Amino acid sequence: MSHTAPTKIRNVVQVRNLAKAYGDNVVLRDVSLSVPEGSVTAMIGPSGAGKSTVLRCMNLLEKPDSGEIEIDGHVINARKKISPKNLAALRRSAGMVFQHFNLFPHMTVLRNISLPQERILGRSRDEANTKTMELLTRMGLGDKADHYPARCSGGQQQRIAIARALALGPRVMLFDEPTSALDPEVGVEVLEVMKELASEGMTMVVVTHEMGFAANVSNELVVMADGCIIESGDPRQIMSDPQHERTRRFLRAVLER
Amino acid sequence: MQMLQAIAVGLPLTILVTILALAIGTVLAIPLVAGLRSGNRLVWLLTRGTIDLLRGIPPVVWLFILYYGVSIGALRMSALQAAVIGLGLVAAAYLAEIFRGAIGSVHQGQWEASSALGFRTGTAWGRVIGPQAWRTAIPAYTTYGIGLLKDSSIASTIGVAEIVFMSNQYARQSGEGILVFFIAAGIYILLSMPLGMLSRHLDTKMRKAVAR
Ligand SMILES: Nc1ncnc2c1ncn2[C@@H]1O[C@H](COP(=O)(O)OP(=O)(O)OP(=O)(O)O)[C@@H](O)[C@H]1O
Ligand SMILES: [Mg+2]
Numbered sequence: 001m002s003h004t005a006p007t008k009i010r011n012v013v014q015v016r017n018l019a020k021a022y023g024d025n026v027v028l029r030d031v032s033l034s035v036p037e038g039s040v041t042a043m044i045g046p047s048g049a050g051k052s053t054v055l056r057c058m059n060l061l062e063k064p065d066s067g068e069i070e071i072d073g074h075v076i077n078a079r080k081k082i083s084p085k086n087l088a089a090l091r092r093s094a095g096m097v098f099q100h101f102n103l104f105p106h107m108t109v110l111r112n113i114s115l116p117q118e119r120i121l122g123r124s125r126d127e128a129n130t131k132t133m134e135l136l137t138r139m140g141l142g143d144k145a146d147h148y149p150a151r152c153s154g155g156q157q158q159r160i161a162i163a164r165a166l167a168l169g170p171r172v173m174l175f176d177e178p179t180s181a182l183d184p185e186v187g188v189e190v191l192e193v194m195k196e197l198a199s200e201g202m203t204m205v206v207v208t209h210e211m212g213f214a215a216n217v218s219n220e221l222v223v224m225a226d227g228c229i230i231e232s233g234d235p236r237q238i239m240s241d242p243q244h245e246r247t248r249r250f251l252r253a254v255l256e257r
Numbered sequence: 258m259q260m261l262q263a264i265a266v267g268l269p270l271t272i273l274v275t276i277l278a279l280a281i282g283t284v285l286a287i288p289l290v291a292g293l294r295s296g297n298r299l300v301w302l303l304t305r306g307t308i309d310l311l312r313g314i315p316p317v318v319w320l321f322i323l324y325y326g327v328s329i330g331a332l333r334m335s336a337l338q339a340a341v342i343g344l345g346l347v348a349a350a351y352l353a354e355i356f357r358g359a360i361g362s363v364h365q366g367q368w369e370a371s372s373a374l375g376f377r378t379g380t381a382w383g384r385v386i387g388p389q390a391w392r393t394a395i396p397a398y399t400t401y402g403i404g405l406l407k408d409s410s411i412a413s414t415i416g417v418a419e420i421v422f423m424s425n426q427y428a429r430q431s432g433e434g435i436l437v438f439f440i441a442a443g444i445y446i447l448l449s450m451p452l453g454m455l456s457r458h459l460d461t462k463m464r465k466a467v468a469r
Binding site: 095102 | 366369376387392
């Protein structure tokens, strides 16, 4: 699992020369990244490094100023006009999980997961509900289907959010600090689910401060600082022998917490 | 009894003016909200100006303008039309502000989740943002509706035969001043109380649904 043959494996995600600024604030400068099929990429770095922005650019929640994003063969160039069809295809290929879950509070758990399937995949309500129940059961949340999200714990809500994204059959799952809003014990439930997903071969990009997850589950570690990728490679190797002073400082700070 | 009957004749028009003005206001509020949310500076400015103009002039003056002013020109309006349109336009301005606030109170993450899932804009509005904003807006919306019920009495000034108009007429004919208006007041209270109760009921019900 740790090392994949470089030639045969195709990249599900390719980010090329991404740049983005908010006014004078340059947030990303020339970020390039490849995510091979079935691999887990963990992204770490200090606050404000641009990790979330990279992730949000991948499914165009944020529009980059320049650069190219390719997910599962759907290419979007920031400098060219983005067709709605292409955008829809790209978003369909990428599932996203947010720090604060972002479940729809006015819908039951069942509707949260079924509605997108009906709207995006054109499934009938019965088909969608069947798929939803299958996913919920797998997550150990079968009894929550008729509850509203607010009645579920944070860990449950995040697993529901993961199920909602998975239900659309994405080629890659993007996670933005999925456990940061959770108590450590609760975060473990979510990390377990993610680990299982990884072992089933799901391609994943995970922005995280969970060093255990980065070390034990990810195949590739990407370290960002000041809008650049300053280091990337084998997670354990980077953690034990960081090449960059900035990485060293960051790791020290994280481990001392 | 005869007095009550005479006043109650105005009840249908009071209700009609209120409901029609609220309906017009609700429908017209939507383009106004869109204008307020527009990124186009000119559109925003025009919308802002329209809303401030509608709210800045007393409703009774709007009714006079529509009934006496516009009616002189090509557009002839009946008193009822002028009342419904005038109160409806003013309602649109206030409701636009209520709706805008309610939409703004929906968490940004709801938009992000909708986009990330691939919802079209229409779906995001119709299924995610709209319903949540509507829930937030209900208390202010019904409060405005109850206010409108009372403000519909302004229509009496241009001769719409609603409750206050009928009360006035009866008071003049019979010489019984104060009692007539007590009865009119009672009718307004009886009309608005169930609305207030319904609003509170809806509000708690929806709060229960989404909160623990
Ligand atoms: N919508 C926005 N408007 C203006 N500036 C923004 C916006 N979003 C992010 N930024 C800025 O972009 C920079 C990078 O933000 P980003 O959220 O990508 O960092 P991050 O690495 O995810 O940090 P954290 O660990 O705190 O989540 C920050 O300086 C932030 O202030
Ligand atoms: Mg972030």
